[in-house]
Amino acid sequence: MAKNSSARRPKTEPRLEDKYRINDEIWVRDNVRLIGEGYDGTVVHIAEARKMASEQGLDLVEINGRSSPPVMRICDFSKFIYEQKRNLKKNRQKNKPLKEIQLRVNIAQHDLETKLSQARKFIEEGSKVKVVLSMKGRELSRKDESKRAIYEFLASAQEFASAESIPKDEGNKTIAIIKAK
Helix, strand or coil: CCCCHHHCCCCCCCCHHHHCCEHHHCCCCCEEEEEECCEEEEEEEHHHHHHHHHHHCCEEEEEECCCCCCEEEEECHHHHHHHHHHHHHHHHHHCCCCEEEEEECCCCHHHHHHHHHHHHHHHHCCCCEEEEEECCCHHHHCHHHHCHHHHHHHHHHHHCEEEEEEEEEECCEEEEEEEEC
16 A cells, blocks of 8 residues: 555754764864854864863863864853754744735725734734735726725724834835834
8 A cells, every 4th residue: 555645744853952063972183163251263172172171061062063173162062052942932933924914995994994903913923014905907097095095004003003114106006014013
């Protein structure tokens, strides 16, 4: 019986601990560059770097093994991994996706309120919202009148969001970005 290709296991990211080599796992034979507290790019032999790390009761961690000379850091490995994970988590929180809400020129009031509630939900989740007003045909010849819907939307959104950029025309669309206050 053939395997079901849709039943594949999801790919998982390798553990952060496996990304770095420490102490005896380091294969370098020559000089290394030490960075970190008290070491501003000092170049020493690998044996001396290991000796310095063991005297301080810390680990020698390979930061970049492909450079010449390889870059090492003397630090507590568990604390180093904790800080790396914390930084990754902060970066993920900052990089929330940009959500998009589409409007039309002749949008009904109830539909506009529904779009506002969607925007409020997206903003509460921490995302920015891109508001796009699409125009067709005769609406394009009367752009100033047609933009009424996006200005009305932005005015109503003032209670929970602020405009990051003013509405800009891009072809047959007008785009504005709003973010949390």
